[in-house]
Amino acid sequence: DVLKILTVTDEWTRQSLVLRVAASFTSEDVKDALQDIIRVRGAPAFIRSDNGPEFMARDLGIWLxxxxxxxxxxxxxxxxxxxFAESFHSRLxxxxxxxxxxxSVLHAQVVLESWRxxxxxxxPHSSLGYRTPDEWAREAGGRPAVPMCGQDTAHAAVIPTTG
Structure with a gap:
């Protein structure tokens, strides 16, 4: 069996916001994950993603x-x-x-949530001055006032793994 992992990371803080496991993902699954994040953190200026069908779907684009x-x-x-995502996925x-x-999917979800x-x-991340992403987020006091490349954004991706 093949499992897929939906990952969402904040490029500014390097925090892993979501690691969800399933056999496949739809644009509705991506939307649900993003809605959960937005309820807690607010909306990013933009989402960076690959060209997978779950990200290219018309309904997700309209919702975004x-x-x-x-x-x-x-x-x-x-x-x-x-x-940012390549580095994160490599570490993961x-x-x-x-x-x-x-x-099982549940077993993978529990292990991945613990790792997240x-x-x-x-x-600690060298790119954050050897602070953890949570420490960096607290010390930075939120997102920068003016978004720059790689800031005030979330990255979403689906990476395959074998179960």
Whole structure:
């Protein structure tokens, strides 16, 4: 069986906001995850994502426009346009996915949520001055007043893993 993981990270704070596991994801699943985040954190200026069908769907685009959230799509075959997510996914794979055998979606969800919490609260990032993402978010006092490239944005992606 193949499992997929919907990841959403905040490029400014480097916080992992969502790691959801399923056999597949639809645009409605992405919308549900983003709604949960927006209720707690407010809306980002834009979402950066790949060109997967769950992100390119017309209904998601209309909903994002209604929320006043822009979109930035990564061009196929150009991972350097997506450095924050590539780095995050590399750590996730190396530190968690490659070390585990998942017996169910629920098992994978529990393991990934534990890893997400540890990454946000216990793992210093060199790009954040060796602070954890949660420490950086507290010290920064929120998002910058004027968004710049890579700031005031969330990144959403679906990465496949084998179950």
């Amino acid at each position: 426009q209604g929320q006043n959230i822009g979109t930035r799509f990564i061009e196929p075959g150009k991972p350097w346009q997506n450095g 794979r190396e530190e968690c996915l490659n070390l585990e055998v998942f017996y 919490t540890l990454d946000n609260t216990g793992r």
